[in-house]
Amino acid sequence: MSKIIVRGGQRLSGNVRVSGAKNAVLPILAATLLAKEGESVIHDVPNLDDVITIQQVLAALGGKLTYDNETMRISAANLTSFEAPYEWVRKMRASFLVMGPLLARLGRARISLPGGCAIGTRAIDQHLKGFEAMGVEIVLGHGFIEARKEGKLKGAKIYLDVASVGATENIMMAAVLAEGTTTIENAAKEPEIVDLANYLNAMGAKVRGAGTGIIRIEGVEELKGAQHTVIPDRVEAGTFMIAAAMTGGDVHIDGAIGEHLAPVISKLEEMGVAITETDNGLRVVGPQKLKSVDVKTLPYPGFPTDMQSQMMAILMIAEGTSIVTETIFENRFMHVEEFQKMSAQIKIDGRMAIVSGNTALTGAKVTATDLRAGAALICAALCADGESEITGLHHVDRGYVDITGKLAALGADIHRVDPVPAEPVYTKVLEGVAAVLEEPVVVAAMSAEPVKREKEAPRLKVQPTWA
Numbered sequence: 001m002s003k004i005i006v007r008g009g010q011r012l013s014g015n016v017r018v019s020g021a022k023n024a025v026l027p028i029l030a031a032t033l034l035a036k037e038g039e040s041v042i043h044d045v046p047n048l049d050d051v052i053t054i055q056q057v058l059a060a061l062g063g064k065l066t067y068d069n070e071t072m073r074i075s076a077a078n079l080t081s082f083e084a085p086y087e088w089v090r091k092m093r094a095s096f097l098v099m100g101p102l103l104a105r106l107g108r109a110r111i112s113l114p115g116g117c118a119i120g121t122r123a124i125d126q127h128l129k130g131f132e133a134m135g136v137e138i139v140l141g142h143g144f145i146e147a148r149k150e151g152k153l154k155g156a157k158i159y160l161d162v163a164s165v166g167a168t169e170n171i172m173m174a175a176v177l178a179e180g181t182t183t184i185e186n187a188a189k190e191p192e193i194v195d196l197a198n199y200l201n202a203m204g205a206k207v208r209g210a211g212t213g214i215i216r217i218e219g220v221e222e223l224k225g226a227q228h229t230v231i232p233d234r235v236e237a238g239t240f241m242i243a244a245a246m247t248g249g250d251v252h253i254d255g256a257i258g259e260h261l262a263p264v265i266s267k268l269e270e271m272g273v274a275i276t277e278t279d280n281g282l283r284v285v286g287p288q289k290l291k292s293v294d295v296k297t298l299p300y301p302g303f304p305t306d307m308q309s310q311m312m313a314i315l316m317i318a319e320g321t322s323i324v325t326e327t328i329f330e331n332r333f334m335h336v337e338e339f340q341k342m343s344a345q346i347k348i349d350g351r352m353a354i355v356s357g358n359t360a361l362t363g364a365k366v367t368a369t370d371l372r373a374g375a376a377l378i379c380a381a382l383c384a385d386g387e388s389e390i391t392g393l394h395h396v397d398r399g400y401v402d403i404t405g406k407l408a409a410l411g412a413d414i415h416r417v418d419p420v421p422a423e424p425v426y427t428k429v430l431e432g433v434a435a436v437l438e439e440p441v442v443v444a445a446m447s448a449e450p451v452k453r454e455k456e457a458p459r460l461k462v463q464p465t466w467a
């Protein structure tokens with residue numbers, strides 16, 4: 001089992017570079033499927049497990065991809081499938097974002113139902129409501145959503161009951177090739193929505209109003225591949241801000257965009273952290289003593305739910321009691337039990353967590369229960385007394401590029417231990433796969449490259465019920 005070992009007590013200092021945003025790159029890579037001709041060249045693509053997953057999804061749908069030095073090149077001229085099976089959607093919910101592009105390009109999509117996940121039920125009704133308003137016929141059954149529309153999708157006026165990030169993105173991507181104009185009301189306003197709209201417009205789309213509550217999309221005939229640079233990851237940046245502040249450090253976060261982090265900056269400033277904007281990032285200086293604050297997660301521009309657990313980590317060592325209210329996901333307090341193993345004093349009351357401050361954190365063996373919980377446990381371990389061992393790293397690897405190396409470069413006493421893969425068992429599995437496929441299989445193990453086969457392996461084709 002992979003683990004991160006941290007010995008607390010080191011003050012962080014120096015410069016850390018923020019990678020491209022996971023939550024921006026995933027919809028953008030899904031949107032590359034919309035280009036009937038030309039290559040898309042996407043820069044600052046972070047080397048994350050979620051990026052490898054979406055890369056495999058795109059390749060299986062017929063996309064041709066290469067990934068080198070944080071640049072991904074994608075051609076999607078010849079799509080060969082309209083199906084996203086359970087294996088992908090289970091691994092990464094954002095695989096569901098291929099539904100909008102597939103409907104726009106092929107008028108068909110067969111997508112596994114994403115179901116709930118650790119942090120909440122995570123409904124998809126608003127995505128489906130949007131597609132149905134555009135004339136798509138949707139049938140649910142056997143764990144799949146089967147969707148089709150004869151001819152082009154029709155522009156529509158769609159009011160979202162909740163300002164869902166994913167639904168806004170999926171509907172935007174479906175609408176860019178629709179007949180007529182689509183209006184999304186109560187649209188999500190996150191910076192990742194604006195980044196997606198910028199990429200779509202570079203492809204030739206007509207998207208207006210992204211970043212506000214009303215987005216208008218005028219459908220166009222065709223889109224072409226385009227160049228785009230992904231925005232820096234505001235959650236990764238926010239995580240380093242908290243790590244710096246918790247250790248009383250002095251850290252420059254290279255690439256962080258202040259405007260994207262306004263609620264995090266405000267709350268940290270209220271706590272006594274000094275934050276200054278520089279030409280290309282933010283400088284964060286932790287104070288001697290941190291003050292407690294109350295925090296409530298909200299859709300952008302409110303305090304991001306993806307920073308809630310890291311914020312809770314810093315509140316544990318602030319002076320006084322703080323209340324953290326989670327309004328986006330109903331089950332996003334799983335990290336509390338892990339923090340308690342590190343001596344935290346936190347009580348949960350429904351959607352509120354009451355955090356007693358002034359805790360002298362102690363090192364412990366803890367498990368990342370989700371992606372941001374993992375990051376929060378690392379932050380806590382950085383100022384805990386003694387050694388902590390953090391497992392459950394498959395969550396962390398979904399969203400942080402080399403968090404261990406980046407923190408070590410800032411002076412943290414941190415390292416990662418990965419078990420050596422058991423070669424004979426692995427080879428045996430590959431031999432088994434090759435036997436089933438009746439073909440040799442060559443896999444680039446532990447690499448960011450997509451799985452390589454000597455020739456395209458036969459895929460299981462599942463026909464939609466109406467075929």
Ligand SMILES: CC(=O)N[C@H]1[C@@H](OP(=O)(O)OP(=O)(O)OC[C@H]2O[C@@H](n3ccc(=O)[nH]c3=O)[C@H](O)[C@@H]2O)O[C@H](CO)[C@@H](O)[C@@H]1O
Nearest residue numbers: 023094122123124125126127162164165166167306328329
């Ligand atoms: C890949 C990606 O970008 N993930 C982010 C995205 O997730 P995601 O796009 O899944 O989050 P949403 O904004 O859709 O979900 C927010 C809330 O709306 C509810 N909902 C959503 C859709 C729907 O059709 N019906 C419905 O009721 C969800 O259950 C949840 O309670 O935004 C979240 C909220 O900022 C972030 O935490 C995730 O990191």
Ligand SMILES: C=C(OP(=O)(O)O)C(=O)O
Nearest residue numbers: 023093094306371372399
């Ligand atoms: C919840 C998150 O991501 P996802 O929507 O991909 O699960 C996250 O980035 O914290």
